[in-house]
Amino acid sequence: MPNRPILLGIVGDSAAGKTTLSRGIAQILGEDNVTIICTDDYHRYDRTQRAELGISALHPDCNYLDIIQQHLNLLRTGQPILKPIYNHSTGKFDPPEYIKPRQFVIIEGLLGYSTRGARDTYDIKVYLAPPETLRAQWKIKRDTRKRGYTEEQVIKQLQGREPDSEQFIRPQRQWSDIVVSFYPPQDHPEQSDLLLNVSLVLRPTIPHPDFTRIINSENTHLSSAIRLELDRDMGKPVDVLEVDGHATKEQVRELERLLCNEVPYLGQFCSLEAEHDVIGKVVGTTGETLQSYPLAITQLLITYHMLKEAHIRQ
Numbered sequence: 001m002p003n004r005p006i007l008l009g010i011v012g013d014s015a016a017g018k019t020t021l022s023r024g025i026a027q028i029l030g031e032d033n034v035t036i037i038c039t040d041d042y043h044r045y046d047r048t049q050r051a052e053l054g055i056s057a058l059h060p061d062c063n064y065l066d067i068i069q070q071h072l073n074l075l076r077t078g079q080p081i082l083k084p085i086y087n088h089s090t091g092k093f094d095p096p097e098y099i100k101p102r103q104f105v106i107i108e109g110l111l112g113y114s115t116r117g118a119r120d121t122y123d124i125k126v127y128l129a130p131p132e133t134l135r136a137q138w139k140i141k142r143d144t145r146k147r148g149y150t151e152e153q154v155i156k157q158l159q160g161r162e163p164d165s166e167q168f169i170r171p172q173r174q175w176s177d178i179v180v181s182f183y184p185p186q187d188h189p190e191q192s193d194l195l196l197n198v199s200l201v202l203r204p205t206i207p208h209p210d211f212t213r214i215i216n217s218e219n220t221h222l223s224s225a226i227r228l229e230l231d232r233d234m235g236k237p238v239d240v241l242e243v244d245g246h247a248t249k250e251q252v253r254e255l256e257r258l259l260c261n262e263v264p265y266l267g268q269f270c271s272l273e274a275e276h277d278v279i280g281k282v283v284g285t286t287g288e289t290l291q292s293y294p295l296a297i298t299q300l301l302i303t304y305h306m307l308k309e310a311h312i313r314q
């Protein structure tokens, strides 16, 4: 096992799917091996103060970015932190919590890549970028069911926060190693979450598995649902792995086998999870169970990177 915790960053706008993805990855790695930290806990002001000051939670000035950075450094070296707690039900702060990092630490939040110091501490950086219409649907669903808001309030909040999203959240995409975008197929824009496609932008900032070995034009079985393309993202050359919502279990297993061959340690997880069929199955923040193959491949790819890092540091 590694001599220090492996840190995964998951950044994206409000209701982009950060918590759901974090939970799915923790499930694969084993919940006892993972510490999940949400940087909402580092808001500088409570809900009332934010309203009085006219500042949104998305603004860097509204968050203790310096303390996030300090805590990331402590976690990376295996040291405990005293983490504040922002209570989403009351909009106030609860007493802080003592946290000792486990083998894997997932840090999810709005502004995780906005300082250089913070960016430098993660082993793997993921950015979640669903289309804005889908994010709005997810946010309305979550905030009306779980956070006590009306639909009108959520829509108004989304509009009010748009300038901050544009200025502070979206530019962080450039710092990520992997950009994850779940999106509905064009011919079925109202498709349910279960059949969403995923586009995975793979930047050459970390060594990705050699997908070209199995995804090629000769393998029509696989390439009907899983494709690899060359593209540009924010001006930089990238590989893009596309997985359709109608991918089959066999296609996912085939990809899984490739990943398992590359990282023997991942093999243990694959066979274990395959047996229980939990890969790609997650309970979302609104309580429903999701199971989708694009989600399965996303989780596997990220897990692959975390285990590989852990292996390198052994």
Ligand code: G6P
Pocket: 013, 014, 015, 040, 047, 057, 058, 086, 088, 091
């Ligand atoms: C957004 C973020 C939250 C953040 C919240 C604060 O909705 O997604 O995670 O903590 O803003 O606003 P609130 O609704 O709690 O006042």
